[in-house]
Amino acid sequence: CSPMGKAGLLRHYKEDWPFVEVKTGSELSTGRYNLAFLETPMLHWPDSLMTYLKEEQILFSSDGFGAHMASSEHFDDRLPAFPLPYARQLKKYYANILMPFGALITQLFAKIAQLGLTFKIIAPDHGLIYRRNIDWVLAAYQKWAAGIPEPKALVIYDTMWHSTELLAHEFLQGLTDAGVEAQLHHLRRTHPSDIITEVLDAGLLLFGSPTLNNQMFPTMGEFLTYLKGLAPKNKAAAAFGSFGWSGQAVGLITKELEAMKLKVVHEGFKVKYIPEAGELAAARALGEKLARENLK
Template sequence: VISNHTEMDHSGGLSRVMHRIGEDKPLYCSKMGHKNLSKHFAQKFNYHPVENGGELKIGKRTLSFMETRMLHWPDSMFTYAKEDRILFSSDAFGQHYASLERFDDQVGEAIMPHARKYFANILLPYAPLILKLVAKVREMGLPLDMLCPDHGIIWRKEPSKIINAYVEWSEQKPKRKALVIFDTMWHSTEAMAETIVEALGDEGVEAQLLKLRASHRSDIITEALDAGAIIIGSPTLNNGLFPTVSDFLTYMKGLKPQNKVAAAFGSYGWSGEAVKLINQELEATGFKVIDPGVRINYVPDEEGLKACRELALKIAQELPV
């Protein structure tokens, strides 16, 4: 048995497999995999930790192992079957996609949005490591007929297509695109959001209006992958942020998106902390906050909406042409 990854969606059936074939049978894994698996399973399996670059001969086949630490756990590794020219890539190049078909050429282009969403929500924090890994794999010149991730379909028609896509997504080059992400209590913050989106569109920016109670955070993060600007809006609630906004900011910060400018806006009744708190989270995420933000007491009037349009213009000037 070869274990490329310890996480339970990969190793959850290991006890049953080892019981079926015999717990004395060899179990190959990375050194960190040995450490992690022994913390997950009480049985004393016959572990064989492998070296990075090590090989295993099994009959007519040769398997080689490549450590891929933090893609996306410390124990992760790839296994390459030399004679078959197959790379078993664990979580990398996967998708959360259920299909009756097994291969990319049987599914077509419909698979790419799922692969992009998977990358954005699982592997994005490790984008710098992915670029180094892809460079290393290309340098090794491994012949590759098939790329087999542990989730979703298998890439056999054109494995290089998903590899090239990973490079593009990892580079996170910003487009002239902005996401206006918000939630609202009595529609005042919503009116501000709509004004900002309209003004961004007037400046030739691809602007999306994303209300958090109607848009799943994983879909928003996928759209954020190539966005040049993130604008967050929230009313002040109990001296803090609206819960859906707080949730999204926490989720986004953990994924560490890069190369973005940002700004905040929101309405309030009497205390008005939301914009300040949003700015703190945006800065903690690593974004360039380009404006103190727009705060409007209760319902926006024409002067308040003008401030929203001015914020949009300032954002547009920061984006690539």
């Protein structure tokens, strides 16, 4: 294991087993096979380590290239549904586990190129073992790690009595008017991990919340806390919402977006109580404008 792995195992099991510590460049012979090691700290734990079985060109990739999907089949070429439903799982895993570490993944690819490693099998800790779709999974990771967004926008919102929802639908319509891919996500109808999967390659995020007791709606607070930890990059963002008298939600969301270093592209769109026709039209026009200005 890696030196950090040894420290972790000692902490958990309090047993001084005969550990063999390895680092990047270390090699170990089992007699018939030779193993080479590649430390990959923070992908996605500090002790992470990949192992390369030279003779068979197998990469045991730890948490890299994994997915949270169990199957009675172990190999990608044995699963009839591959790759479409699996592609979704691969993306979901990357978005929810590895999104903060894109720069490290890009460095890992550089290291693999530098060492001249080629793979016949990639065997992650989670999900299927790749035998046929190796180039496909490597290309997907390279694209996500580069963090270049698609022309795609999300409207993520919650509502008590549908006023914020009316605005959300107008923003969605405006985004569609601009010809970009647009998705609507109600925070209590789509699981946060599924919304994050869509956030991964979106270039524009619009957040809608009513004001409740001088705050944003609690589900929005929860989602933004989760999103902040995943350190999203290269995204434009703005907030909107309905309020009754003090209307803090939009400002509080905007502060969170700034704290995440997202590109805030509007000061916030607020409507008192139920939006009127002119306000609905303004939301639609703003959605179209933001999409045209911020998505390519």
